[in-house]
Amino acid sequence: MCRQNKGSIEPLVIGTVVKECDEGIEEGILLCSSQACLSEFPIIDGIPIIVPNLRAYVSGNTHAILKRNDLSDTMESLIGDCCGPGSEFDTQRQHLSIYNQAHFSDLQAASEGTDLLPGNAKSAMKTLVDSTTSNLAIPNGPILDIGCATGRGTFEWTQKTNDLVLGIDLNFSFLRTANKALTQGFISYPKRRCGLVYDYHKIDLGGFSETSKADFWACDALNLPFCDNQFDLATSYNIIDTTQSPFDCIQQMHRVLKPDGLAILTTPYDWTGHVTPVTSWIGGHSQRCTSGGDPEKRLRELLCQQQDYQFTILEEGTGQPWTLHLHDRCLTQYLVHWFRLQKKAVTDDCSSTGN
């Protein structure tokens, strides 16, 4: 808030520690160090919530923040039936099913020595991280996973770097699942079978030996609470079309990267008017203009031809599959456009070596 409103950089300090565990502060309050501000940012269940409008975030997310985790699967199922389709409970459970399934179901098949079950896809995160590290030298410095959801990309990066990997998202249920995995070594989640019927899964994350390097924070990709030039690598997998302002999302990612820092950006350009105003879509409208509404061309321009920030496109490709399991008889597959990028000085030329 201080950076946005006054242009001043004020570090956060630990104000109150209510509860601690081996991994750090489980419950407490961070404070803005400016005496004129002293804004509070809570840490709940080990997750710092560092967003510009805390009142709006907490009041809009009370369901997720206050959700208890001690009820049996039987009781969750009964509550799900009572709340019914379209309820907050139902929406949250469906999202947990979709993203945990997309991120972790391949690990279950691997641990059971079976082929991928129908409806389970190899994690797109793993594919992207593996192909990046086999093509580029990854600098040893902090990594930011923007829109990390339940954290598979963050976990994958901990295996490839000696430094810290921070996953940020605004979905508190996702962050809680990811954060619990750090302390417990497994992911547990409801997998949607059909309608309001869910099976509860537990997937061992023992293969990730470096999870102490990871952390998960609630932060807004459109207003990242970091100084400029902090991260060596930033990822933005399939998030720009889920925000109000794809442009701000890209600009913020650029801002927090160190000079020459690397970025990976993927998107299926799956625009919806209730999330992103049409005027902020990248392509996907006004097909009568010279670009014909082509999102790929427009995104390249947004990445490379801005006055106040620019990336170099190191590599790009289109058609990387990203599969989401909606229920046992319904999969959605996106073909995402992906980029490997490097932050560059604004005066250089912008070149693409991609296909």
Ligand SMILES: C[S@@+](CC[C@H](N)C(=O)[O-])C[C@H]1O[C@@H](n2cnc3c(N)ncnc32)[C@H](O)[C@@H]1O
């Ligand atoms: C389509 S999902 C992609 C998740 C994950 N990166 C993946 O590819 O599986 C978009 C994610 O971005 C998060 N998100 C949307 N807007 C955000 C914002 N302004 N700040 C941080 N996260 C955001 C959502 O909560 C969600 O987890």
